[in-house]
Amino acid sequence: MINYIIKRLLTLIPVVIAVAIVIFTIMYFVPGDPAKNILGQDATEEQLQRERELLGLADPYFVQLGKFLYQLFIKLNPGTSWLSGFPVMTELRVRIPRTLLLSFLTMALGVAVGIPLGVTAAVNQNKLPDKLCMIGSMTFISIPDFWLALEAVILFGLRLHWLPTFGMSSWKCWILPVVCGSLPGIASNARQTRSAMLEVIRSDYVATAKAKGLAPGAIKYKHALPNALIPLITMMGGHLARCLGGSMILENIFSMPGMGMYLTTGITQRDYPVVRSVVVILAIVFGVVMVLVDIVYAFVDPRIKAIYENQTFNLAFWRKRKDA
Amino acid sequence: MLNSEKEQQGRGKKQSQLREVLKRLMKNKTAAVGMVIFLIIALASVLAPVLAPYDYAQMNLDETFQTPSREHLLGTDEYGRDYLSRILYGGRFSLGLGLCAQLFSLFFGVILGCFAGYYGGKTDNLIMRICDVWQSIPGILFTIILCAALGTGWINTVIAMGLGGIPGNCRMIRAQLLSLREREFIEAEHAINCPSGKIMFRHLLPNAISPLIVSSTMGIGNTINGAAGLAYLGLGVQPPTPEWGALISAARAQIRYYPYLILYPGLMLAITILSLNMFGDGLRDAMDPKLKN
């Protein structure tokens, strides 16, 4: 099992390098001249030219790419932001935990509430809970999360004074963003759990369990749910991507400075070091989480674990199995 | 002669399959309701020039922020433009955005997926690794970067949203193709040395496409929702175009004073996504009978 994890992490390295090259190329061809952006309107032509040399924008594409990869992967130094002069690493060391915490909290809440909702909807199908759950999840999937957040701020922050509306001064500041962020997650999880559970409930081994005299609750949670979880775990990757994207918008509404605004301002102000390093780090985090998802996948589904463990398997076979 | 006979039979089969799916779809009430609602909205958007009482860009600066009244059924926005016509025209841009982005990612996703699934071996591995890289930049982040790179505007947003969806579709088609490839009727095709292109698109694809169609119908709603998020960040579709996402994002400043400005486009967006999801669910059940409960 361990060497499978190592092998899986090793495959991550070429992917991350490829991501770095892709993001570098995209930013290289993005219109907009960073030097002009830094010096402002009144810089003279040779001032701009000197600035471009200082920033290293003057040399050809491959030289720049080489320098960037060398700095990032060998020296592990993402450089300093051109606009604020703030080393990217110090800024990220503060901002990454905030975004990741917000994303994981929204994801956890999404799972913790979504899955039981889905299970109850699946178990008493076409009865009231099922209808309610489906209508609720349909509505929450379709409301943009920033609209939800703004309404929540007005209701809970302004009118009722229950919760703080911005900043991170106390744990209570995290309640509104996490709840607003997790609602779409809860909706989609509930729907996916419901359809997975429906499929499992109709299967033969659930009939066997009933024939053994197990109570409905035991059947639901000891036999049906574990098997229904397997397809859900593969969805966790997509779920995390949505939570990461969602938290970028929520950070702005609740003024919790995380990677979101840092990246979007970085992009609009053509602050290349910021954009490149943030994207690469997000890709690494995302990659590692996907490996975790696969490992959890193995624990839950013995068949996959067997594949991982026996040495004779070759990567291609496993790849095909996972991609299928 | 043998071939043409097979053609008839093949076409006959497909037609009946289509009619079969439609029949089952009609039986499923939620799907039918979903489809009807979506058609109404799509029609309203297409007929916007006829239905809309005013031209969507016609300003009247002394009639700003009118609450819904007789002349302006849904009131006016901050420049005194009739909000009903802006929403109707907005429908064109939003639905167009959703449809085109999905078609864009469906089109390229299917081609990539078919090559990967059908040929297998090196091409499959190469395409899969490209998808790995493509998907390792999380969804909305990839779209944000593309929007910034391509610049704002409707077409750029469509391309950016479309590119984001390609790897997902590619994987789905490939998985379907992998399972179908071993089936006998494909070996039969080889036997009569039917050109591989024909096999791929005439025979493999119709069987593999159904899950994609389902995911795309639901994808349309999410794409429009995503556009609202992008507009919030200042990217994507810009104010002059009355796309729903941009309308919602622009109206957020007046959320406390004129809530109806964010309510109406939001409702239209919600209804569209609701109807698409209902239709999508119905379609999935109709296309895949064993899933029916």
Next chain:
Amino acid sequence: MKLTRRDFLKVSLGGAVSLSASMLLAGCGSGGSEKQTGHTKIKVGVSGDPKSLAPYALGNDARKMICFHIYQAAMHLLKAGDTPIPAICESYEMDMDGATVTVKLRDGIHDHDGNPFTASDLAYSYNTTKEVANSASYDYFTEVKAIDEKTAVIYYNPTDIVKRNNVESALAQGGVYMFTQAAWEASEDAMVATPVGTGPYRVSSFSVGAKVILEKVEDFWQAEAGYEVPRDYQANFDEIEISVITEVSQIAIALETGDIDASANVSEQDITLFQEGGEHADDFKVVKNEGFLGYFMTFNAHTELGGNINIRKAICHAVDLDGMINTLAKGEAVRMNAPYGTASSAGDYDPKWDEREYFPFSMDTAKEYLDKYLAESGKKAEDVVVKFAVQNNANCPKPAEILQAKLLELGIGVDMKVYDPATFNTILTEEDSYDFTMYCMGWNGVVNAWQLNDSSNYYYHFDKESAMYQELLSYTEPCMSRVTWTQEATEKLWQYVYDNAWVRGLYKNYDNIVVPKWVNEVVINFNRNCMYGSFVHD
């Protein structure tokens, strides 16, 4: 024993922790601001993220506002365009031909850590800023040398010294803040998060992108040494808590819930809550301060439509300025009757320009000019499509939309594209991708906008070899040099630009500063930043 910076921070951190703990218990969201007499603390909301507080960093308003509290420049300006008054330095002498400025330091200067500040520190500040910031905006001086304890010489870049307002104001506005060599070397992060300046306030806590807490410097050298402290350096609060609120609508909510006391970034829609008759009129008041960023339009001579005088005039007359001001700024804005300037912001603004008609809004005159063009070119109105490039910041697209609607009424097509600021800068340099533009920029002078150099935006609009360009230069050249500048030259420039409609100034928004009732007087510095620390309050 002097508290070294390390243990001072430890003490203040301890203080900050206990303070925030008590605030936590009180529930940071609940209850209005403490209503005891003699407010010792003011909570401020800003919409921009100051990012770094290093002395050299470029940056947005929030950063500049905080830095003006922490650092001081060589000299000080009370109002843009005045002659500088003493700050760190007592006096200065300019030597035009030698391109040098010699400054004399005051005595008794020390920074927050107690390190004495001498002429060598001044030289060190200038040279380090130039070298560390590696930015072309510090090209106006080459080097600074200290002659003795109290005097230093700044060697200017010879071409720059001639420019009219680059010398005096550079001493105050040149973006170089004073810090001691000892403090600089002691700081690990180049003062990004732990700045040590000489100003009336110091940073007591800094959480990246979220909150900066400034603390009154008890032994502020200027007060200690008995010098007269200018009104925007008074430290009337013990503590200023600056919170970064990125969502604009949240700033008003933060004011209403009492999370912050004052802010200068409240949106136009929310300001009515705090003005007379508003929901919170009895707790707050709104002070108007003319904004720095003004909206204006420029025309691109390269293209056929941009280069045509009639089209330009038609567009200028189609601008419904009153409609824009009433709709977008609720009638509260300063009209610009000259390219790039308003009376209060530009030293060279001639008051009589305000009496003149400046492209009065009338669709008929616009129609006239359009018909003239149509007759000339033989085209029909429908097939005239104007390419309109708009910069997407500070609400630029809003006035642009109103103009677009008016032009559509005229019957001509408008292909309007909104670009984010970075892309906009490159679009300007492309000759045929736009006929006219709208963007907002801050200038402190009509001439100042044209004079700087040949790469500034407006020159892009002209074909360098064309006669039009030479004609334009003949008007801008006399205003360029500090020596040859006269008010008539500026008048001639205004007339030329007005007759040819090359540039059309629109309006400037007011910055509405919302302050609590217990603040009696709002102090604004020369750079239009609110000096919260020096607000006069009961």
Next chain:
Amino acid sequence: MKDNQFLSVEDLVVEYTSNDQVIHAVNRVSFRLDKGQTLGLVGETGAGKTTIAKSIIGILPDPPAKVRGGRILLEGEDLLQLDDRHMQKIRGKKISMVFQDPMTALNPNMKVGHQIQEVVELHENVSRKEAEEHAKRMLEMVGIPRDRFYEYPHQFSGGMKQRVIIAMALACKPDLLLADEPTTALDVTIQAQVLELIKNLKVEQQTSMILITHDLGVVAGLCDYVGVVYAGEIIEYGTLEDIFDHPTHPYTIGLFGALPSMGKRVKRLSPIHGLPPDPSKLPEGCSFSPRCPRATEACKKAPVEMRNLGGTHECRCILADKPGDR
């Protein structure tokens, strides 16, 4: 009426409703079973055999299926009246079931041993240790080495899985074992071993059994009584000899006609023409009448009652008055 009658099913009626169509799966089925005896229910697929078994053990999927009437008396107690909590005590303890498709009948996510241990812990109040030991013994009883206790279902072949299911079913020494086509999904060699296993365990534990199959060979090897099921009704009932030696109902005769037998030299097998009736629109009168070569007008009019042909042999056909011979 607590005589030694072990199991008695009286006028059982079960219907399925799916999108407003009512399917009469079981129409007034009645039969009795003594302790230790084995009853074989034979018939074409879709005749309602599995529904009968599932309604006895009470695991009919409720939304579509509904027991409309009749009684199922187990030692005098009517199972249909019991609430679910009661039934849970009976399922797996008094009655247990073996399913048709071993490949999907085991929970792929739970170790094989634990799935057996679960039923033991449920019904025998023994400690976890003893339950595990008991489960291991059961595994050995069905011929699986005890150290495979901790392996997962996907590591077993079809036959081995069926053995596990049998071990699970017999773990608590049930009084009645319902076997729903236990060997259909297995190939012939494994089939014989599994049948042998069931036979030995049945004798050893004195369990009575209802064997559902469409394979007459299996019935011959195991059953004491046979009931031929057609379109939700038992059309012929009797001992093994009654049915195998004296098939009287035309459908039963047809069944044997369709059976290739080594002894007789028969050029062509005689299949029963036509298809089983549509369960939602059952014909008037005798349900076999449309396909019955000797059908008369009377057959088509009124529903036919079971008639006793003497002794244990009963038949639901008005033409039949004495047992036929093959």
